[in-house]
Amino acid sequence: MGPRRVQSALRHARGVGHAAAGDSRVGAARGSGRRKPARGDRASGRHPVPRARGRGRSGAERRRRAPVTRLPRRYDQPRSRREETCGGRKTTVIDEAVTALRAGQPVVLPFDTVYGLAADPYREEATRRLYGLKGRDPEQPSALVAFDFDYLLECVPELRGRAASLARLLLPGPLTLILPNPACRYRWLTGPNPETIGVRVPQLDGPGRDVLERFGAVVATSANRPGEPDPKRLDEVPPEIREGAGATIDGGELPGTPSTVVDLTGPEPRVLREGAVPAEDVLRRLDAAVRST
Numbered sequence: 001m002g003p004r005r006v007q008s009a010l011r012h013a014r015g016v017g018h019a020a021a022g023d024s025r026v027g028a029a030r031g032s033g034r035r036k037p038a039r040g041d042r043a044s045g046r047h048p049v050p051r052a053r054g055r056g057r058s059g060a061e062r063r064r065r066a067p068v069t070r071l072p073r074r075y076d077q078p079r080s081r082r083e084e085t086c087g088g089r090k091t092t093v094i095d096e097a098v099t100a101l102r103a104g105q106p107v108v109l110p111f112d113t114v115y116g117l118a119a120d121p122y123r124e125e126a127t128r129r130l131y132g133l134k135g136r137d138p139e140q141p142s143a144l145v146a147f148d149f150d151y152l153l154e155c156v157p158e159l160r161g162r163a164a165s166l167a168r169l170l171l172p173g174p175l176t177l178i179l180p181n182p183a184c185r186y187r188w189l190t191g192p193n194p195e196t197i198g199v200r201v202p203q204l205d206g207p208g209r210d211v212l213e214r215f216g217a218v219v220a221t222s223a224n225r226p227g228e229p230d231p232k233r234l235d236e237v238p239p240e241i242r243e244g245a246g247a248t249i250d251g252g253e254l255p256g257t258p259s260t261v262v263d264l265t266g267p268e269p270r271v272l273r274e275g276a277v278p279a280e281d282v283l284r285r286l287d288a289a290v291r292s293t
Contacts (some may be wrong), residue, residue: 031074093249094210100246101215108223108237109250110208111145112172113229113259113276115237117245121155124188125134127219133244135225141191141199143176146217147209152199155217163264169289171201172264174255174276178263189219196265207249222258223290232256242245 059282104126106119117134120126121144131138142275146152149171153159156179159167163179170177181190181197190197200220202210210254212218223228223237231237242248262282269286271279 008210021067026137029227047279062244074270084137093247094207094214095212097207097247097249098214099129101126101211101218103246106133106244107211107250108234108242108245109211109218109220110206110234110249110254111220112202112204112208112255114232114254114256115143115223115234115251116220116222117241119221120215120216121186121189121219127188130219130221133241134221136221137226139191141193141198142189142219142221143200144186144217145200145202145212145220146191147201147212148172151216152201156181156183156185156197156199157187166264166269166289167199170282172203174202174257174259175282176200176259176261178261178265180265186219198261200259206251208251211249230258 040102046189050080097109100107100119101118106117106121106126106129106151109116109118117130119130125137127142130136130137130142131140136142144152144155146155153164154170158181159179167177167279176198177200178196178198181195184190184194186197187194202208202212223241224231225241228238229236232247232254233252234242237248257276258273259278260271260277260282263270263272269283271282
């Protein structure tokens, strides 16, 4: 379907839900002291080289420096309790998927829409490997999928203001939101327009949730060949994708409808693709939120 625009209420929505500069909702997530996610280098498309901290740098130099690479905070999460015994050693399908992701291998995961092919979003080579397995055009953008909204804000810390407020109204759920990416992070995910980025915070349960909770965020696209039907069962994922993945997780039968894609980068939200959530529902929710402020 073509783009759908919300009606007049959102034309005056610039002040809706703006977070104050010190609002913890629009910054790094509070919590457990786990490691923060690595962030895509805003300039080179590579992970920045860590620099030692110290005095003697000018304010301008500090502002110019690239963000420090860190492992994702959730890399060191404890193992799932859903354990199986294999060769006398306890292991789980969740462990296998997380290990594969850490190794830069794509994995097949059940999401809240369809089966997806996921990889480590913090390393360009992992994303390229995913694209190669799927047969996806490297210039096609893919979504950054985070476990929760606060973790998404850690991944894209510049995400603030109106777009972040509207995104928080819609997520979690079966939607892909196109949001501003002013630091041009994760260039290997964004396609030809690095100033915007597609993001998801799915509403998950079961093993898909366990993997995402452990890993924090992934890059994901549907686990099919370009132009083929979206898989709602694991056996509908092409055999070559299942065989080429570092791990596959069976989440049973899924809804089978892809996410609804909503562009929040302009003065008015636009529905670019109607999917699991009807376009009218999305626009109605945004319109109601604006009218109530």
